[in-house]
Amino acid sequence: MVNKYFMAVNGALLETQTGSAVVELSSAQLAEAEAVYAVGELENTLYSVVVLNEMGSQLYSPLNLRKLLGEATSEAEYIIFSRASQISVWHDQHRFCGRCGGVMEHHSVDLAKHCAACGLVQYPRISPCIIVLVTDGDRCLLARSPHFPPGRFSTLAGFIEAGETAEAAVHREIMEEVGIQVENVRYHQSQSWPFPHALMLGYFAEYAGGELAPDGVEIEEAHWYHRDHMPDLPPSFAISYALIEHFMLGKV
Ligand SMILES: [Zn+2]
Known part of the structure; x- marks a missing residue:
């Protein structure tokens, strides 16, 4: 098993000067x-995220x-990338106990932090x-949010x-955002979406x-779009694209 590490500081992942998101690190x-957290195994490699101090991240x-x-x-x-990002955000945002303000410590068993002073556990x-x-x-129905790139339309969320x-x-959400009623709501699939820690349930x-x-x-x-005439769509890795593609292929 090879060990490779994502690097993070202040809740954000880092890359090397040559653009690599993972590195091999010495025990020193x-x-x-x-902190170091394991995030997953793939093809005989164990991936972890290592939280660097400010000095080490330079x-x-x-x-x-x-x-x-x-x-x-x-x-x-994808899951390993998403998990590495989410765990680095979580580490950064749960340094102190939300109940008593004590310093949070690693949980001895779970992927969690616990407060030694009051016992609160945070996953x-x-x-x-x-x-x-x-x-x-x-x-x-596709819609655009003001922060989308120009011309981009997507699903509602x-x-x-x-x-x-x-x-x-x-x-x-549909009533609030676009003012229409819907029926026959049915679940399709989900996707972890690390911005910063969403789980998207696709319908x-x-x-x-x-x-x-x-x-x-x-x-x-x-606007309403015919399945043969679509606008600029989200990137193919996004669940929004998977839902739209399913429709374009005539499976909905
Ligand atoms: Zn506490």
Whole structure:
């Protein structure tokens, strides 16, 4: 088994000057690290993320996470990239106990941190979101958020609120963002989405009534697109693209 390491500082992954996201490190280098977490095994290699101190990180540059995810050659590799990023964010954001302010320490058994003073345990945070492609016969609804690249349209998405079911979130988000009703909501697949720690639950839904009325805040434009005439779509590694592709292939 070969050991390879992602490097992180302040919750962000780093790359070498030659653009490599993983490196091999000596035991002396590992001993100076702030923390080391295993993130997964693939093809006889054990990947870990090593959290460097400010000094140790100076040889490296921030990595473009979207670019890295786009370079994944398999779902297994994508998961390792996503997990490395999420664990480095979690390590950075859970240094102190949210209950008593004590310093959080590594849990002895789980991938978790615990507070020696009050016993609070914190696991890596995952934020569930719904992402949904609304269809109406041969047309589907795509929308753009103000922060998208020019010309890009995608599926609707949003966070699930505390106490809410995923299905209720589908109905609520679509109504809030574009003002229409949907029916026949059905689950398709999920994807870990490390921006910064989302779990996207992918759905299809059918148009059931109402006029398109983008909220102007999260959604600046929304239109119906025929399956043969699509606008600029999200990158192929994104679940939004997988949902749209499924529709374009006539499987919805
Ligand atoms: Zn505490």
